[in-house]
Amino acid sequence: xxxxxxxxxxxxxxxxxxxxxxxxxxxxxxxxxxxxxxxxxxxxxxxxxxxxxxxxxxxxxxxxxxxxxxxxxxxxxxxxxxxxxxxxxxxxxxxxxxxxxxxxxxxxxxxxxxxxxxxxxxxxxxxxxxxxxxxxxxxxxxxxxxxxxxxxxxxxxxxxxxxxxxxxxxxxxxxxxxxxxxxxxxxxxxxxxxxxxxxxxxxxxxxxxxxxxxxxxxxxxxxxxxxxxxxxxxxxxxxxxxxxxxxxxxxxxxxxxxxxxxxxxxxxxxxxxxxxxxxxxxxxxxxxxxxxxxxxxxxxxxxxxxxxxxxxxxxxxxxxxxxxxxxxxxxxxxxxxxxxxxxxxxxxxxxxxxxxxxxxxxxxxxxxxxxxxxxxxxxxxxxxxxxxxxxxxxxxxxxxxxxxxxxxxxxxxxxxxxxxxxxxxxxxxxxxxxxxxxxxxxxx
Ligand code: AMP
Ligand code: MG
Numbered sequence: 137x138x139x140x141x142x143x144x145x146x147x148x149x150x151x152x153x154x155x156x157x158x159x160x161x162x163x164x165x166x167x168x169x170x171x172x173x174x175x176x177x178x179x180x181x182x183x184x185x186x187x188x189x190x191x192x193x194x195x196x197x198x199x200x201x202x203x204x205x206x207x208x209x210x211x212x213x214x215x216x217x218x219x220x221x222x223x224x225x226x227x228x229x230x231x232x233x234x235x236x237x238x239x240x241x242x243x244x245x246x247x248x249x250x251x252x253x254x255x256x257x258x259x260x261x262x263x264x265x266x267x268x269x270x271x272x273x274x275x276x277x278x279x280x281x282x283x284x285x286x287x288x289x290x291x292x293x294x295x296x297x298x299x300x301x302x303x304x305x306x307x308x309x310x311x312x313x314x315x316x317x318x319x320x321x322x323x324x325x326x327x328x329x330x331x332x333x334x335x336x337x338x339x340x341x342x343x344x345x346x347x348x349x350x351x352x353x354x355x356x357x358x359x360x361x362x363x364x365x366x367x368x369x370x371x372x373x374x375x376x377x378x379x380x381x382x383x384x385x386x387x388x389x390x391x392x393x394x395x396x397x398x399x400x401x402x403x404x405x406x407x408x409x410x411x412x413x414x415x416x417x418x419x420x421x422x423x424x425x426x427x428x429x430x431x432x433x434x435x436x437x438x439x440x441x442x443x444x445x446x447x448x449x450x451x452x453x454x455x456x457x458x459x460x461x462x463x464x465x466x467x468x469x470x471x472x473x474x475x476x477x478x479x480x481x482x483x484x485x486x487x488x489x490x491x492x493x494x495x496x497x498x499x500x501x502x503x504x505x506x507x508x509x510x511x512x513x514x515x516x517x518x519x520x521x522x523x524x525x526x527x528x529x530x531x532x533x534x535x536x537x538x539x540x541x542x543x544x545x546x547x548x549x550x551x552x553x554x555x556x557x558x559x560x561x562x563x564x565x566x567x568x569x570x571x572x573x574x575x576x577x578x579x580x
Pocket of ligand 1: 343345364365410414464
């Protein structure tokens with residue numbers, strides 16, 4: 137059997153497995169529930185109270201004994217004496233006995249003796265002299281002396297039983313859960329005022345290259361603006377990390393080392409270096425990685441992004457090693473290798489359990505060619521309906537087209553892409569209409 141990857145290169149899964157083996161989730165802190173949006177749960181969150189804590193009414197109406205309504209019809213309603221009124225937040229002070237009803241608001245605690253609520257829509261109020269008001273309009277007026285019930289209500293009708301949503305002590309959110317808006321509402325609603333979440337992993341980002349210029353710097357005769365520093369810091373933030381800007385290093389070992397050590401000093405959990413990791417005469421990044429730690433792997437069977445390197449460095453205070461990623465300088469290679477190898481590692485550092493993009497299937501709109509022995513990650517764009525929904529063929533496959541040029545320097549194509557289409561190592565070309573795996577990207 138021929139090896140699926142080109143000689144001298146490491147396969148994608150083997151590389152990711154080697155990287156993740158070094159990843160230990162970062163520490164934790166307690167935060168107030170209302171400000172936990174986007175944080176990753178570190179300790180199981182359990183309900184402090186049952187929900188509802190006591191049986192309450194699901195409707196505005198009358199708390200009754202269901203048996204009292206057994207003979208009620210529209211033509212021959214049952215008359216019940218109204219003996220009290222319970223607003224939401226009020227403690228019931230009356231007990232419903234046969235032949236009586238208590239007016240009750242949605243969310244108010246059910247009084248003793250009642251086993252059902254008649255919605256106000258099924259009743260007609262009667263004043264003290266027996267004069268009927270208008271049928272079932274609302275329950276906002278003065279308390280009627282009695283009410284007519286026009287239909288049968290079942291036992292438990294319009295009642296939310298105690299703990300029917302949640303029992304006190306029930307698991308609300310296991311470790312690794314993302315605090316979405318709904319998760320915040322759930323925890324707060326179950327009486328959880330604060331919870332333990334992971335710290336955001338701190339990730340130093342260093343651009344390298346004598347030709348790379350920071351924002352506002354004159355380009356001169358041979359400079360280009362820094363795309364990777366800002367792009368990678370944004371990718372770090374989107375992956376749940378806190379980016380640290382280590383600036384732009386010259387193609388100079390001492391400068392690269394000084395900036396990496398600066399990142400280590402301020403407590404980085406991971407370092408990302410873009411550029412200078414290839415085999416050119418000025419490529420000092422691998423030497424820098426070996427100086428601050430070790431290089432575990434270099435050159436993976438991907439297109440774009442082959443010169444990717446990974447290693448670790450020791451923390452000054454001991455503990456889990458600092459992850460060090462050397463990404464190729466071409467902006468598309470940098471972004472794609474981040475997707476493949478850095479994003480899953482940051483998510484695991486951040487305490488997430490789901491590390492990879494959701495996979496889909498797609499059909500190519502045009503033929504493609506690629507290098508043998510490497511897995512290609514094509515930047516593609518889904519065809520979409522006017523409402524923005526991706527179009528699928530009759531087998532359910534997303535119809536995609538190449539998002540511009542596929543060169544590893546083509547930033548315009550990267551920005552236009554909403555997904556990566558994956559072509560296996562063993563395939564050199566695919567015709568239009570071929571089926572491929574698809575990874576949706578952020579914002580797709
Ligand atoms: P390197 O990996 O250093 O050999 O760089 C490969 C290509 O990517 C060269 O054309 C570089 O100019 C370009 N490049 C490297 N770093 C950046 C960056 N931070 N922003 C934009 N382009 C870059
Ligand atoms: Mg360079």
